[in-house]
Amino acid sequence: MKNCASFSGVLFPGMMLRPDPTAPVSEVVFGLRELASIVKNLPARASARARASLFRLAPGLVPSLNYGRMSQPKTDRLPIGGEIKLIPLRRKFPEHLAAFNLIYLVSSALPPHAEEIVAAAKSRGAKLVWNQNGIAYPGCYGDFYPWFNRRMTNLRAQADYIFNQSEFSRASAERYLGPSSAPSEICLNPVDPGVFSPATVPLPPGPWQILSAGTSHALYRTKSALDTLRVLLSRGRPAHLTIAGEFRWKGAEAEVCKEMEGIRDQVTILPPFQQNEAPAIYRRAHVLLHTKFNDPCPTVPIEAMSCGVPVVGTHSGGMPELVPAGGGLLAPIPQSWTRDLAGAPNNLADAVERIMENHAPMSRAARDHAVRTFDVARWLARHDAVFHALLDS
Numbered sequence: 001m002k003n004c005a006s007f008s009g010v011l012f013p014g015m016m017l018r019p020d021p022t023a024p025v026s027e028v029v030f031g032l033r034e035l036a037s038i039v040k041n042l043p044a045r046a047s048a049r050a051r052a053s054l055f056r057l058a059p060g061l062v063p064s065l066n067y068g069r070m071s072q073p074k075t076d077r078l079p080i081g082g083e084i085k086l087i088p089l090r091r092k093f094p095e096h097l098a099a100f101n102l103i104y105l106v107s108s109a110l111p112p113h114a115e116e117i118v119a120a121a122k123s124r125g126a127k128l129v130w131n132q133n134g135i136a137y138p139g140c141y142g143d144f145y146p147w148f149n150r151r152m153t154n155l156r157a158q159a160d161y162i163f164n165q166s167e168f169s170r171a172s173a174e175r176y177l178g179p180s181s182a183p184s185e186i187c188l189n190p191v192d193p194g195v196f197s198p199a200t201v202p203l204p205p206g207p208w209q210i211l212s213a214g215t216s217h218a219l220y221r222t223k224s225a226l227d228t229l230r231v232l233l234s235r236g237r238p239a240h241l242t243i244a245g246e247f248r249w250k251g252a253e254a255e256v257c258k259e260m261e262g263i264r265d266q267v268t269i270l271p272p273f274q275q276n277e278a279p280a281i282y283r284r285a286h287v288l289l290h291t292k293f294n295d296p297c298p299t300v301p302i303e304a305m306s307c308g309v310p311v312v313g314t315h316s317g318g319m320p321e322l323v324p325a326g327g328g329l330l331a332p333i334p335q336s337w338t339r340d341l342a343g344a345p346n347n348l349a350d351a352v353e354r355i356m357e358n359h360a361p362m363s364r365a366a367r368d369h370a371v372r373t374f375d376v377a378r379w380l381a382r383h384d385a386v387f388h389a390l391l392d393s
Contacts, residue, residue, distance in 0.1 A: 016146035016153065019175050020337055026143030034147055048113035052120035056099040063387035065093040066100040066121065068114035083109045084299055085131065085165075085189055087275065088376050089383065101126050102387055107152050107173075108133040115151070118158055127390045130159035131187075132169045134296040135176040139340040140218075145176070153177045161386055163187040165297035166318030172296065175337075188322065189297050190379035191306045193371045198308030198363070199283035207238040208356055211285035211309070214245045214292070214300045215272075219255050222247070224291035224342040226259050229266060231349035239352075241289075244270040244281050282307035287355050289348065293333070293340045295319060301328070306370035308363040312351040314343040327366030329354060 051070050058064035067086060072095075085106055093104075103121055105114055107130065118128055136148035156162070156177055162184035164170035170186065203209060210232075212225040225241060232239040247256060260267050273281060282288070288304035294317040301311045301322055311328035313319045319330055331347035355362050 016150055017176055017178055018146050020138045020145075022143040022146065030144055030147045034150075045113065045116065048116040049120070052113075052116045054098070055117070055120050055124065057121075057124040057126055058096065058099040058101040060101075061388065061391045063093055063102055063384070063391065064096045064100040065089075065102045065104050065387075066097065066117065066126075067095050068103060068105050068111040068117055069095070070097060070113065070117065072097075084275065085109075085133075088190060088192070088380060092380050092384075093387075101391060102129060103127070104129045104131065105155060106131040106133060107135075107156070110151055110155070114155060118155060122158065127160040128155075128158055129161050129163065129386065129390070130156050130182070131163045131165065132156065132173050133165050134169065134294075135172050137172070137176060137294070137337045139294070139336055139338050149176055156180060160390055163383075163386075165189055166321045168294075168318040168321065169296040172294075187379065187382060188374060189299050189302055190376035191299070191302045191370060191374045192376045193306050193367075193374075196279050196282065196303045196306035196370075198367055202360075203284070203286060205359075207240045208232070208352070209284060209286045210239055210241045210289050210352065211282065211287070211304070212241065212243045212245075212289045212291065213278075213281065213304075214290070214298065215248055216245060216252075216292075217248050218340065219249065219252070219259075220293075220340060220342045221291045222256055223259050224345070224348070225289050226263065226267070227342075227345040228289060228291075228348040228352065230263060231345045232352060233263065233266060235349070235353075237349075237353070240266050240268070242268045242270060242281075242285065244273060246272040278303060279307060282309050285309050286359060287312055287352055288328075289313070289352070290319070291343060291348070293317065293342070294337075297322065302370060302374050305366035306374065308367040310355045310359070310362040310366045312348055312355065314341075314348075316341075324365065324369045327362060327369045 103118055103126055122128060136145040138145050141148050159182045162180060162182050164184055164186050166188060167186055216222055229239055229241040282304050288301060288309050288311045290301050290311055290313040297318040304311055305327055311323045313330050314333040315330040316333050323330055329351035331343045331351055333341055333343050
């Protein structure tokens with residue numbers, strides 16, 4: 001790993017780690033783009049600094065949290081990714097916009113002017129708690145990855161405590177964001193097992209209901225699920241695939257339709273769903289097929305297991321930390337930072353078949369593991385303890 005004081009490093013404050021090389025032309029192009037963005041946003045940042053200067057430090061030792069915002073957002077957009085992790089925390093620790101003593105940020109859901117809020121609040125004695133999810137790496141972001149990581153790098157360096165969502169989250173942050181001297185721990189994402197619970201009536205044994213859920217940012221993830229379905233169908237298995245979530249890349253609808261040719265009748269596509277709709281979607285599945293590569297600590301497999309749905313995925317990212325041998329199967333896959341890889345369809349189909357041969361015990365094991373490992377009550381209690389310790393110090 002090296003710290004590069006290159007064209008962009010000279011122009012912009014803060015160093016950008018490049019453990020994987022970037023092309024010189026990318027340094028210039030992305031550097032100029034960021035310079036243009038900085039100039040364009042100078043008035044907005046000045047306004048944000050002025051508003052942040054009005055913040056007050058909440059007195060006492062009772063945790064008063066701000067989540068990096070100056071006002072409540074006016075949007076009906078569905079929460080995704082890191083935003084979902086904040087849902088249970090907001091319920092227990094409502095957001096304070098004017099006076100607070102703790103700032104809580106999730107690396108993958110940074111608000112627009114978090115930097116101004118952190119600077120103003122820390123100058124008054126507030127503490128920053130950082131929740132580390134994933135990072136940008138070349139396989140996903142190409143040569144843009146150092147610029148995408150800049151905000152995370154600078155804010156994480158100011159953290160007073162770090163919750164890493166998995167050991168993979170910690171290791172990848174060390175690689176791409178740099179070392180941190182802040183105290184930290186691994187804190188896997190939570191689920192409410194009372195809400196995400198198994199169906200009261202088991203599904204019929206056939207057809208095999210396979211679910212692929214979550215927001216998808218690249219074709220390979222959906223194609224991998226469709227290719228696995230093709231293998232199962234070619235083996236004479238009575239399989240049906242449901243894809244639930246949002247496709248978030250240009251031309252997604254046309255590309256997915258093309259990949260479905262010949263198997264359209266065995267595929268159902270559901271629109272993006274609300275969090276309260278998720279349990280019913282999981283309960284209609286025998287198996288969750290989670291094909292995202294290098295996923296740090298995905299919520300979807302945790303929620304599925306809590307609903308008694310065994311998980312099939314690849315042995316990458318944080319998945320080995322989440323999925324136990326009895327509650328799911330992970331197909332082997334090469335490790336890479338420079339490419340996003342899809343699991344071999346034959347291997348994923350083999351895993352689905354093995355689970356369906358032992359579905360009842362694996363369903364129970366998945367549920368038991370989720371209740372023991374991911375219960376939101378313990379997750380919140382641990383956060384509460386850290387918040388009080390920070391304030392006591």
